[in-house]
Amino acid sequence: MNLFADIRTQVIADLNAMVEAGQLPEGLNFDNVTVEPPRDATHGDMATNAAMVLAKPAGLKPRDIADALAARLASDDRITAAEVAGPGFLNLRLSASLWQGVVGSILTTGTDFGRSTMGKHKKVNVEYVSANPTGPLHVGHTRGAVFGDALASLLDFAGFDVTREYYINDGGAQVDVLARSVYLRYLEAHGQDVAFPDGTYPGDYLVKTGEALKAKVGDAYVGKDEDVWLLDVREFATEAMMDLIRADLGLLGIKMDRFFSEKSLYGSGLIEKSIKSLDDKGLIYEGYLEPPKGKMPEDWEPREQTLFKSTEHGDDVDRPVKKSDGSWTYFAPDIAYHYDKVERGYDLLIDVFGADHGGYVKRMKAAVSALSDGKVPLDIKLTQLVKLFKNGEPFKMSKRAGTFVKLSDVVKEVGSDVTRFVMLTRKNDAPLDFDFDKVLEQSRDNPVFYVQYAHARVNSVLRKAVEAGVTVDDASLANADLSLLDHEAELTLAAKLAEWPRLIETAARANEPHRIAFYLYELAGEFHGLWNRGNELPELRFLQDDQKVSQAKIALARAAAVVIAAGLGILGVEPAEEMR
Secondary structure (H helix, E strand, O other): OOHHHHHHHHHHHHHHHHHHOOOOOOOOOOOOOOEEOOOOHHHOOEEEOHHHHHHHHHOOOHHHHHHHHHHHHOOOOOEEEEEEEOOOEEEEEEOHHHHHHHHHHHHHHHHHOOOOOOOOOOEEEEEOOOOOOOOOOEHHHHHHHHHHHHHHHHHHHOOOEEEEEEEEOOOOHHHHHHHHHHHHHHHHHOOOOOOOOOOOOOOHHHHHHHHHHHHHHOOOOOOOOHHHHHHHHHHHHHHHHHHHHHHHHHHOOOOOOEEEEHHHHOOOOHHHHHHHHHHHOOOEEEEOOOOOOOOOOOOOOOOOEEEEOHHHHOOOOOEEEEOOOOOEOOHHHHHHHHHHHHHOOOOEEEEEEEHHHHHHHHHHHHHHHHHOOOOOOEEEEEEOOEEEEEOOEEOOOOHHHOOOOEHHHHHHHHOHHHHHHHHOOOOOOOOEEEEOOHHHOOOOOOHHHHHHHHHHHHHHHHHHHHHOOOOOOHHHHHOOOHHHOOOHHHHHHHHHHHOHHHHHHHHHHHOOOHHHHHHHHHHHHHHHHHHHHHHHOHHHOOOOOOHHHHHHHHHHHHHHHHHHHHHHHHHOOOOOOOOO
16 A cells, blocks of 8 residues: 555546646656655645646646646545645645555555565665675674665565675685785694784684684695695685674674675686677777876886776776786676676666775776666665764774774674664765764664664553453454544654655665665654653543544554564564563
8 A cells, every 4th residue: 555656646647637638738758747745744745746847848837737736636535635835836635534544554464564566576686795705794894784685675675586695705816815814823723923914814813714724634734835725725714704704794684695706707707708798899999098197106107908998888987807918907807797697687786885996886887888788777885984982982892803893793782783773874875973872872862772662662552452451463453443543643643654655665766775764763753752642642542441442543553563663674673572
């Protein structure tokens, strides 16, 4: 049940009727006609921009279109008033029975209320985290992990077929550095004193890996040259780090559908095949790059390289795919990886990158555009930095992991639910302050608590109702006399619940799961507001002397809890049954 979609359908039907009646010209496109909540709630329940967006193509004044459309909409039994404001804004007021019906629909449908078919089962690949397998995940990875996982859940809820994917960056030089670092820990496990040169990984997290390597191979690699042990230790260390990463993701309840190894691209022919695909389209050539902007490096000299004409697909400059010595650039395997995604038949690709990869956006979009002939969109979402605070000061935890704060430390400090919710309280491309004191305080200023408290309060109402002998299962509440919900505060909460299906589709179209967190905070505010008004007005309290009245009011509270649970489910957060 999507009231906004239903009323928009009526608006479009009335616009078509106006075309047939000669009030509007033929051939108008109604795609940009919207029905949404008005910016000012006092103006009505819904607003449509129909007159404003159609005026210019129709060659008419917005007010004239709005007046004619208002007359038609006013004849709909669901609409109690259609009021034209300003130059042609059209505000609608709806019958209370519609809002009351939303409550019944939620209780009948459960947490699937708002689930959409918008995605039409289109295949979407969401690639996120994809951290180098050189150690445990840190707090920066946490934000990308939570964002990507919530986005995948949102798209699933909106009707897409979603694959969650992790790209293992195990093909670069950093994995050789990891292997050398683990080898030093391996020697240490054999009782040797070791020093970690600059550029290696000195974190204590590799101690157990070194000990595990000793347990596996004994002293077989002690004193041996690097060419004897490097490949084996590299593979062993990479798998050990991926075990750590999987465990870290598990702390947040994240489970990937697929792990794709960069190393698997080499020797498979896939890099060559992807570059040939671009070459066959006339997009590969031998040439010279322009000198770097700004201060010229002393050792810079023009070298002929194999270049991709990425500028033909929106990039700023063409990009090298093969170096002058014939080896692949870092960009080449990324092209091959996305070529593989396109070949797997996805309708949409989404990559979640850290903010430090902003310079990679245009080239990757250009590559996917070229590989798919513009048929497969690539949306790249950048997640900005997270700053940790405690007691009002920047907070740095144990340095035992090296130079970073581990994901596991954050989760152990505040829990998975708090971590996930807080990571979604800002838009992904805005910096985020994570204050350990504030995220645990019990106040309205803490959105995690505020939303969870609303859900817990509803459960307390249900427990008291059962003690009072009121039947409160969802089926019984759905059949309650919901026309008894006639107070403005009750209808306002019901109207907020009615926004949920529209919010799902809006957030999914924009690939912005933070909108779910924002909505839940607003919904919790409406619920707490109704609760507090019940302290002043006894008739608004959920438990009344009349069981029928109690059931209607509890039905509204329970509907709020159902939507909160659905929203928290998308965010990967367990709804609180009671507050401790």
